[in-house]
Amino acid sequence: MSPRHAHYDVLVLGSGPAGQKAAIQAAKAGARVAVVERERAVGGACVHRGTIPSKTLRETAVHLAAFRLRVGQLQVEIPPDLQLASLMDRMECVVRANADFQNAQLARNDVEQIHGRARFKSPQVVEVETVLGERHELGADTIVIATGSRPRTPTGIEVDHENVFDSDSILSMTYLPKTLTVLGGGVIASEYATIFAALGVHVTMIDKASRPLAFLDREILDRFVEAFECNHACVYVGGAAVRSVAWDGVAQCVTTLDNGWQAKSDKVLCAQGRVANVEGLDIAAAGLQTNERGHIPVDHDCRTAVPHIFAAGDVIGPPALASTSMEQGRRAVRKALGLPLGAGAETIPSGIYTIPEIATVGLSETDAKRRHGDCIVGRSRFDELARGQIAGCTEGLLKLVVEPVGLCVVGCQILGEGATELIHLAQMALMTRATAETFVENIFNFPTLAEAYRVAALDVLAQQQQRLQPR
Amino acid sequence: MTTATGSFELSALLGRLIAEQRIELPILPAVALEVMAACQQQETDAQKLSAIIHRDQALAANVLRVANSAAYVGQIPCASLTQAVGRLGMQLIAEIAVAVAVKGRAFAGRTCADLFEQLWRHAVITGFFTKEIARMRRRNVESAFLCGLLHDIGKAVLLATVGKHFEDGRVELAAIAHALQEHHATVGSQLARGWRLPPQIVEAIECHHDYDRAKTAQEAAMTVCLADMLAHFVSPTPDVQTVMASALRRHPVLLALNLYADQLDALLVRADKAIALAAGMA
Numbered sequence: 001m002s003p004r005h006a007h008y009d010v011l012v013l014g015s016g017p018a019g020q021k022a023a024i025q026a027a028k029a030g031a032r033v034a035v036v037e038r039e040r041a042v043g044g045a046c047v048h049r050g051t052i053p054s055k056t057l058r059e060t061a062v063h064l065a066a067f068r069l070r071v072g073q074l075q076v077e078i079p080p081d082l083q084l085a086s087l088m089d090r091m092e093c094v095v096r097a098n099a100d101f102q103n104a105q106l107a108r109n110d111v112e113q114i115h116g117r118a119r120f121k122s123p124q125v126v127e128v129e130t131v132l133g134e135r136h137e138l139g140a141d142t143i144v145i146a147t148g149s150r151p152r153t154p155t156g157i158e159v160d161h162e163n164v165f166d167s168d169s170i171l172s173m174t175y176l177p178k179t180l181t182v183l184g185g186g187v188i189a190s191e192y193a194t195i196f197a198a199l200g201v202h203v204t205m206i207d208k209a210s211r212p213l214a215f216l217d218r219e220i221l222d223r224f225v226e227a228f229e230c231n232h233a234c235v236y237v238g239g240a241a242v243r244s245v246a247w248d249g250v251a252q253c254v255t256t257l258d259n260g261w262q263a264k265s266d267k268v269l270c271a272q273g274r275v276a277n278v279e280g281l282d283i284a285a286a287g288l289q290t291n292e293r294g295h296i297p298v299d300h301d302c303r304t305a306v307p308h309i310f311a312a313g314d315v316i317g318p319p320a321l322a323s324t325s326m327e328q329g330r331r332a333v334r335k336a337l338g339l340p341l342g343a344g345a346e347t348i349p350s351g352i353y354t355i356p357e358i359a360t361v362g363l364s365e366t367d368a369k370r371r372h373g374d375c376i377v378g379r380s381r382f383d384e385l386a387r388g389q390i391a392g393c394t395e396g397l398l399k400l401v402v403e404p405v406g407l408c409v410v411g412c413q414i415l416g417e418g419a420t421e422l423i424h425l426a427q428m429a430l431m432t433r434a435t436a437e438t439f440v441e442n443i444f445n446f447p448t449l450a451e452a453y454r455v456a457a458l459d460v461l462a463q464q465q466q467r468l469q470p471r
Numbered sequence: 472m473t474t475a476t477g478s479f480e481l482s483a484l485l486g487r488l489i490a491e492q493r494i495e496l497p498i499l500p501a502v503a504l505e506v507m508a509a510c511q512q513q514e515t516d517a518q519k520l521s522a523i524i525h526r527d528q529a530l531a532a533n534v535l536r537v538a539n540s541a542a543y544v545g546q547i548p549c550a551s552l553t554q555a556v557g558r559l560g561m562q563l564i565a566e567i568a569v570a571v572a573v574k575g576r577a578f579a580g581r582t583c584a585d586l587f588e589q590l591w592r593h594a595v596i597t598g599f600f601t602k603e604i605a606r607m608r609r610r611n612v613e614s615a616f617l618c619g620l621l622h623d624i625g626k627a628v629l630l631a632t633v634g635k636h637f638e639d640g641r642v643e644l645a646a647i648a649h650a651l652q653e654h655h656a657t658v659g660s661q662l663a664r665g666w667r668l669p670p671q672i673v674e675a676i677e678c679h680h681d682y683d684r685a686k687t688a689q690e691a692a693m694t695v696c697l698a699d700m701l702a703h704f705v706s707p708t709p710d711v712q713t714v715m716a717s718a719l720r721r722h723p724v725l726l727a728l729n730l731y732a733d734q735l736d737a738l739l740v741r742a743d744k745a746i747a748l749a750a751g752m753a
Binding site: 038039040117129131132133160161162165166168169172173174247 | 560562605606609610611612613614669671720721725726727729730731732
């Protein structure tokens with residue numbers, strides 16, 4: 001279908017979290033808006049290949065693990081030839097529902113959807129090529145680039161989608177392998193490694209860093225690695241780079257590290273980062289160029305070097321979280337249309353959907369010591385919580401980081417089921433400058449995992465008391 | 472050929488035979504089933520796989536012949552199946568073994584030999600393109616070749632039936648082609664279910680002309696639909712209307728698979744490889 005107009009107030013390239021929110025914000029401000037999406041359905045990688053599908057598989061893995069725990073002595077095993085699709089029977093429904101409601105949201109706000117690939121002809125003009133080869137030139141006062149990212153294929157590793165998969169193709173694997181090597185130590189690698197481990201696959205995780213998710217708190221990481229390696233035949237191999245991945249010609253993939261160590265597995269998942277989708281956009285025609293990491297440079301308000309062109313989401317680089325991408329898209333359009341921006345969220349939580357989950361907000365213990373010279377860290381282990389015992393998520397740990405004098409909450413790190421939800425309490429505490437006493441003086445439901453905050457706060461108060469006692 | 476039985480009569484006859492379950496469905500050689508099963512087992516190695524294939528000496532010889540054909544062979548031909556497994560890998564040898572077994576059982580007949588040959592050639596090229604499309608779309612390619620290879624197996628089964636009923640050759644090619652086209656998906660999927668093939672292969676066979684009907688493996692059905700078109704385009708057969716470039720480039724399945732013109736061109740560049748593979752598996 002041809003575009004309804006030749007010129008738009010706001011033209012958004014890509015319909016993932018950033019593009020969608022940018023388009024909705026523009027439409028709500030009364031602008032004539034179109035979204036150009038190269039895929040058939042709106043939603044981007046988040047809905048179709050990333051966040052939503054992997055979390056659906058994760059739910060199955062979590063439920064399976066919980067069921068195993070609850071049935072006690074009964075053996076619950078996954079048949080060796082089980083079709084992976086049967087573990088994701090809800091995935092199609094969930095993905096479709098997400099795409100449908102996003103579609104409806106765009107339609108309701110009168111955002112025009114154009115299916116095709118965009119390419120800049122000039123800073124003001126974008127050419128859209130449809131699947132069937134039609135070409136349309138569209139002008140716009142404001143252009144938002146929100147074309148997302150795709151898995152990076154490292155040089156020297158052939159991702160053939162048969163033996164070596166990337167994070168796009170891994171979920172189309174027809175059956176569950178017995179053994180899997182995961183290359184990478186980032187968020188995606190860790191999430192898939194723990195999901196497959198929970199499904200009973202023997203997972204070897206390999207990365208150059210001595211610990212996965214190296215940007216996180218060390219204590220949380222140690223617990224995470226311990227929990228991962230508690231799964232049968234699962235191991236993290238750090239501190240060595242992958243030299244080659246080759247198929248042994250018979251049945252297994254052989255991953256050789258630069259120290260000579262080899263891992264053999266049925267399949268390999270290559271999850272060594274993502275690259276911005278800028279190829280084919282011809283951003284040079286718009287007067288733009290990428291930085292050394294392949295991202296589009298922007299300022300605090302997501303404005304590029306060309307004043308009427310903005311960029312948001314994975315295409316501008318870290319943190320590349322769906323949550324921040326949405327805010328970037330919204331903020332970019334508000335800036336472009338001269339609308340008030342608001343304070344801007346400074347305390348952005350991070351959620352990692354590993355098994356167990358990890359979430360963090362604000363400063364870690366190390367960061368707090370660096371910034372404030374000192375801090376008090378209250379700890380709560382989930383195995384000391386009634387709800388932790390009931391739910392069987394005893395590996396959890398919550399760390400509440402507070403200023404040493406006023407006891408204001410400056411950060412929180414959580415490992416354990418429900419961490420990505422629990423973290424929002426700490427986020428609110430940070431935003432309201434709440435102190436550790438807040439968690440002690442207020443009553444939480446019992447038994448809940450939120451009780452961890454109270455336990456950690458009590459630990460803070462006890463430590464402060466100790467500090468105040470004369471030596 | 473003189474026209475004694477037109478397309479309508481032939482089609483009606485086949486429809487009746489299908490309804491009465493009188494179409495003789497070939498049995499997949501047990502060794503092919505064993506090969507498929509062995510590939511899913513961790514303990515299977517080159518020796519075990521070649522031992523399974525060796526249980527059928529004719530099959531073993533044919534697998535080795537295909538493994539040594541221009542489509543696969545390196546500089547030095549493989550002298551044994553174990554060596555072939557080592558060089559081409561278990562999955563590929565298993566694919567070849569199943570393909571060879573299927574060819575011998577379903578794509579062969581004393582009558583209509585040319586048509587069987589055309590069907591087989593088309594099947595191999597479609598299998599090749601199915602795998603290439605899946606790879607281009609960053610999807611798992613493991614069962615893609617078999618989905619494409621077997622998509623028209625119903626035609627082969629019906630051709631065997633037509634051959635038996637019309638041995639005197641009083642039927643025109645166009646009539647056969649039309650009748651086969653009408654019923655092949657039904658018979659093919661019946662056969663695939665009987666052979667207990669994986670669900671994505673069954674649905675690819677059943678729905679490759681009507682992928683919107685596919686319930687669980689729509690993507691496989693769409694992929695085979697395009698591969699089928701590409702195979703007809705790069706290697707036309709007299710029994711099927713020629714696929715014109717303009718029709719291929721505007722086919723709705725491209726929209727369904729979201730494949731752009733340059734991606735279609737990239738697939739077409741691989742036509743020579745597809746044709747070489749078909750020659751190797753002839």
